[in-house]
Amino acid sequence: MTYAASFRHQSWGEGTYELAVEVGSTDDAAVQAVLSAVWAAAGVQGCYGHGDREPEEQEPVPCTVASLKEFGWLFGRVRLPSGQLVACAVMAVRDDDDSDWVDFGVPPRALEQAGVVFQEGAFIRSAAADDWLAGVGMEAFREAPFSLGVIGWNVSGLTDAAYLGGVMPEKRGMGHLLPRDGVVHYGAVND
Template sequence: MGDRGTFGESTWHGGYYELAIEVGPRDDGRLQRALTAVWSAADVQGCYGDMRRPPEEQDPVGCTVESLTEFGHVLGQVRLPTGHIVACGCMTIREEGDTPVDWLDFYLPIGALEGAGLDIERPQSYRSPVLDHWLAAIGTAVHGAVAFRAGFIGFETSGCSDAATLGGELPESRRIGSLLPVAGELRYGPANDDS
């Protein structure tokens, strides 16, 4: 196993631990504010566009919606609560249709998390309370900058749910963590269903 903060081939294998944010109606300005807030709240170092080359071998790119569009993602390095530095990234999903919606997905590759001092529960689904609470704090900080519709935390959470499905209430049983604005306050419901 190499350095978890590099962009080696093994870094990106195994899926992703995510904070998937339903930002809201399509709007470049709102999406940019959310991206900037994620990078700041997580204290991501650097911003790069090529996952095949180490950060020191590429020029930085702007942490912008334009870079997300051009490269499909932006990448950096982040210090986990365990003290380990790992690779991370952000991508966007811009839904089409009658009411297009922007999503912003901040992710940590499982290949980078291996050996990063985390007590992973249920390895088949990569549940980590340490990461869940850290990502919830990042989501809370982002919500202070951009009032998003919902956020979902855990292994491969992108596309698992949305604000409309939650209907304004955190479910009692949750296989993934959820951030949801309720009565003007952002509430966090950690994952609690081990089935």
């Protein structure tokens, strides 16, 4: 096993390179539908409640909203398009008044260890990771439609569907998955 796939060798507190999905509801069933769809679309292996223990050292847990409530995060391993196995995680950001988020991501350190190239500059960016996560989001949307997806490093909540009003931003510092007329459209980073 490589460090990229090791739970213990990740800095989970530094955030993840993520697909953050605005569910469009605060209903547990809607959050569960998006959680299940994203987990399946990414092809995540396993589901565990502890990021400080390797999968072999803990019992699997169900990939459910109840498990998220209990553990805060759920962890697994996912195979990148390159074939590299990396650690991944998901969390839910619950909002009593508006819309919940399901954030699925991979620690940047794991992506670097797997050979994913990041662009130099003020922000952590990877076109390859963006495209992969956009594909995950588009496939998940077929099973569980959502209000918005944003892609990048720690991007959850940086914008929302209400703010965008159904219009793709012309300049994008993060990837966008914006549904319109039952179809999700991908706007790659261009700024």
